[in-house]
Amino acid sequence: MSTNSPNRPKNTKNTQSARSTAKSADGAAKTGSGGSATGSGSDARGGQRPAAVRLSRRRLLGTASAAGAAGLALGGAGGAWAHSAAQEEPPTALSTLGSTTVPFHGTHQAGIATPAQAHGHLLAFDLAADSGRKQAAALLRRWSDAARRMMAGEPPRDGERDTGIALDAGPSSLTVTFGFGRTFFTRTGLEDRLPTQLAPLPDFSADALDKKRSDGDLWVQIGADDALVAFHALRALQREAAGTARVRWQMTGFNRSPGATDRPRTVRNLMGQVDGTNNPDPDDKQDAEKIFVPASGEPSWMAGGSYVVQRRIRMLLDEWDERSLHEQEKVIGRRKSDGAPLSGGHEHTDPDLDKLGRDGQPLIAGNAHIRVTAPQSNGGATMLRRPFSFHDGFRDDGAPDAGLLFLAWQADPLRGFVPVQRKLDRGDALSRFLRHEASGLFAVPGGPLKGEYVGQRLLEG
Ligand SMILES: C=CC1=C(C)c2cc3[nH]c(cc4nc(cc5[nH]c(cc1n2)c(C)c5CCC(=O)O)C(CCC(=O)O)=C4C)c(C)c3C=C
Ligand SMILES: [Fe+2]
Secondary structure, eight states, X not given: OOOOOTTOOGGGTTSTGGXXXXXXXXXXXXXXXXXXXXXXXXXXXXXXXXXXXOOOHHHHHTTHXXXXXXXXXXXXXXXXXXXHHHHHSOOOOOOHHHHOOOOSOSSSOTTSSSOOOSEEEEEEEEEOTTOOHHHHHHHHHHHHHHHHHHHTTSOSSTTSOOOOTTTTOOOTTOEEEEEEOHHHHHHTTOGGGOOGGGSOOOOOTTBOOOGGGSOOSEEEEEEESSHHHHHHHHHHHHXXXXXXXXXXXXXXXXXXXXXXXXXXXXXXOTTSOBOOTTOOOTTSHHHHHHHSOOTTOSSGGGTTOEXXXXXXXXXXXXXXXXXXXXXXXXXXXXXXXXXXXXXXXXXXXXXXXXXXXXXXXXXXXXXOXXXXXXXXXXXXXXXXXXXXXXXXXXXXXXXXXXXEEEEEEESOGGGTHHHHHHHHHTTOTTGGGEEEEEEEEEEEOOOOOTTOOTTHHHHTX
């Protein structure tokens, strides 16, 4: 199994510092608001500081807020002073966090192989009763245009008043990813283009799914390293949809912020586990074939695309947090402190599922999560996991309504998520601490070429 993923630090490219040089969907590294990488010495794989970023005049002028923020940090009573100081100080360059862009165009849509951002919104839209193929195509064209512009740090529409939510911020690694649910094809008369891979997911015995928060005609994933940038994109896309499609459900998620750890590290989930270690590497040819539909794949409009399974998985955190460290580690099969497999080594050592302890028992238990989910336990089934954590307040019993917005990307869900979830459903040690509450499966087409909108090959091909 190769090692890079949107949320693992090996080679550092998929971690916090790695975000300073975002990796494009077509493999090109880009920094800076204009999308042009400048300077050298920035190879995020080497864990060095990123290259200097060439900033546009517009971007530089937009950074007075950095000085303002510094002023505010000097003392709450100094608000007025800080404000005027901010206006007088020459603006400084945005930090790499704000200035980093991810390209909109490419073989794959952005937001799949892109390092997972700190803030995310996932939402589904249903087409209005009087919206068909023509209206859907126009919407995808508007959405693509707005996404492309916002990902470059521009307002969503040229010459129109914007909400202003992201006015002072750079693009902050914003990505917007679009997908189609099964019902989209009936609503638009495109049944003959429905991929077989969009067959409904089987029922799993442990499911307690809320239909109102599941499925949908259109799916959108927004990710950014700044919360206002992410919300700005959400609001802009909702406004573009007015009259054509309505939000069916929306979920907000988060990951660790860039720069929060001393060095690049794989992200943790709300159970405290290092999560994302053993992901396939989208840059590895063999792994990529399991994540993306090949250029010659069927249906042809899905070339370069991927299928995403989304599950809202609530964690029973009160029960979990009562377990001893030893028990918790046994449940996963990895050490909690650093994610190393219990068979030994460090985080990126391949787990040895056959290794026995002094008591003659496997060091990685028979029902440990990493044993049950490993490709070798599931006929090679592979998926790229790129989740967001969520916390939606507290339930009536006082328990946190929190967990994982699990997102699994694969070229074919029947050879990725489905067999693994079937096995988990029969019971791994982790399942008793989880509740699957919402579900969706969406076809996410390949990335748009210059001048194209996302889904054009489906809607106009
Ligand atoms: C159907 C697929 C999976 C679901 C659902 C799932 C839920 C889930 N997982 C964790 C925490 C961890 N998972 C880890 C590894 C891991 N999980 C899956 C699949 C599903 N997980 C796979 C394929 C793997 C990799 C297995 C391997 O090859 O080793 C780990 C270990 C670290 C890692 O490799 O990422 C953790 C931790 C939670 C909390 C969760 C639901 C909320
Ligand atoms: Fe898992």
